[in-house]
Amino acid sequence: MKYNSIFAATIISVIFSSCQKKDHEGFDSSQLHVIVSKPTEAQVFSKGDTVQITGSIDYISQLHGYSISITDKKTNEVFYDLDEHLHDASFSINTYWVDTLSENAELVLKIVAEADHEGHESSKEVNFTSKP
C-alpha cells in the first residue's frame, strides 16, 4: 500500500512537471518589423564601393533567424547571400558587401525574417544601382 502511494505521487508529480507552457500561439505578421537603414532606395554605387547593410528586425516573440541577399533584378544572379539561424526576439543587422561588378546592374537587397519553420516570415526590399 505504501509503495502504491509513492508511485501515485510520482505519477502526479511527473504529470505536472511534464506540462510545458509557451508564450503564445500563432503568428502575427503585423508585429514582425523589418527595417533597412542602409542602403537607401535608389542609391548608386560604383565598383570598389563598400555597400553598408544595416537595419533591424523585431517581433513580439521568438524569431528563428534571417537571411540577407543582393540579387541582380534582371538576371537573378545572387551576389551576396547570408543566412543566420539564431533564436531571439530581435536582431541588429550590420554587415557589408563590396561592389565588384564591372557592368551596370539594377540590384535589390532583400532581408527576410523567419518567425518559425512553418514559412511565416516578413521581408523588406531596397532597390539600388551599381554603375562602374
Next chain:
Amino acid sequence: MRILTRLLLVFITLGNSLESDACDVCGGSGNIQGLGLLPQFSSHLAGIQYLYSSSASDHPSLFADKPNEVSAQSVTTLQLWGKYKLSKRFQLFAFLPYVYNNNTDGTQSLRSKGFGDASVIANISIPLAENNSNKRLLLAGAGLKLPTGKYVPAKDASQYVLPNMQAGSGSWDIIGNVNYTVKAAKWGYNIDATYLLTTVNEYQYKFGNRCNISGTAFYSIGQKNLKMLPQCGIRLEYSLHDYDNYEKKWLNEQTGGTMSFISAGAQFFYKKLGLKSIVHIPAYQNYAGGYVHTNTRFETGIFILF
C-alpha cells in the same frame, strides 16, 4: 513485476505529455546519469568509463529555396565515477565527465570540450519482504547535477555551439533514481529508472526534463574470483522540449523526443577488478520530429572494488 508495471506506467504518462514537432537546430541527444546493473552492492567502487554516441540530422532548411540542413554530431565522454558505502543501507555515487563534442555541417566543424556537469546521487536500500528463492535489492535515491561544465550562451556567436552539444548545461538539476535488482540462482534482472528535473540557467535556457528507464536481464557465470555477467535488455529515453528563453516561455518545439534501444554486453570480475562493455542499438526513435537519427552507442569501463 509490480515494480516493473509501475515504472512503465510512469514512462507512459510522460510519453502522453509530449508534443513532437519539426526539427530546428538538431543536435546530439542529451544523456542523464543512470545507474543500471550495479556491481557488488557491498563494496566501495572507483572507476572510469568511456561512452561514445553519434547522430545525424537532415531537416528542411529554415530558408526558402535552400537545401536541407545536414549535419553529423558525435559525443565522446570519459567519466570518473565512484560509489561510497556510507552505512549498511546508504551509499553515495559521484560522476565527473569530461566531454568532447563535435558537430559538422559540411562547411564547418564546431567543437566543444571540457569537464561536463558533475553528478552526485545518494541512495538508500529499501527493505523488501523476505523471499527464500530470490535475492532482491531495491534502491531509491536523489541527487544533484551540478553546473560544473561550461555553457556558452547564444549571444556569443563567435563561440556558439548548440546547447545540447555543449560541455555543460549551466544549471543545477535534480536527479531521482530507482534501481531494482532480482537474482535467482544464476539468473537475474535489473530495472533502473532515472528522472532529471531541470532548472533554468543564468542565460534563461532550460533543458527539457528527461527520463531514462532500462530493463536488463543477466546471467552469472563463473566462481568467486572470476565471474562474467552477460546481459541484455532495453533502454527507453524520453525528453521534453527545451526552452530557449524560460522567462519569456520560448518553447523550442524542435527539441526533445523519444528513443529506445536494445542493449547487449557483459561485465567481468576478477577478484577486485571489474570490466564492463555494452552496446546500445537503436530500436525506435522519434527525436526532434524524426529529423535526428541516433546511431549505435557504445560504452565501456573498468572499476575497482574496495
